[in-house]
Amino acid sequence: MRRRGFLKALLTFFGTVSLASFAYPLVRFFAPPSSSAVNEKVVLAKQEIPIGGSKVIVFNDKPAIVINVPGKGLIALSKVCTHLxxxxxxxxxxxxxxxxxxxxxxxxxxxxxxxxxxxxxPKIPLRVDGEQIIIG
Ligand code: FES
Structure with a gap:
């Protein structure tokens, strides 16, 4: 009797863990993205990007690149190709x-x-404030 009860409790535990491991990704897939990721700002130091240089950043959960274009200044662009x-x-x-x-x-x-x-x-708004580059 004690052995049967133990096996029943063990099966219940592993069944619950298995169900949770399938249910959690499903719930995360269908849940809307959190709004905290929208309209974030990224701040970089100006000296991080010399003329001709670039820096890859993550902006609103997507990869982007900031380039110091010779003769034209700083620009921030999405790194995600508009094709696929x-x-x-x-x-x-x-x-x-x-x-x-x-x-x-x-x-x-x-x-x-x-x-x-x-x-x-897509271009990402950017401004220079003193020694800082503020993206977003
Ligand atoms: S050219 Fe960039 S995904 Fe096709």
């Missing part, structure tokens, strides 16, 4: 952003130069 969502890479030597998936290319203002992307990379 691959992440573009900054090609410093050719002064462009290149998508590795289908060879889409963008200029350093985010405009499409060639390839399948249907529209420009």
């Amino acid at each position: 969502g691959c992440l573009v890479e900054y090609d410093k030597d050719k002064n462009r952003l290149v998508c590795p998936c289908h060879a889409g290319t963008y200029d350093l203002q985010g405009n499409v130069i060639s390839g399948p992307p249907p529209k420009s990379l």
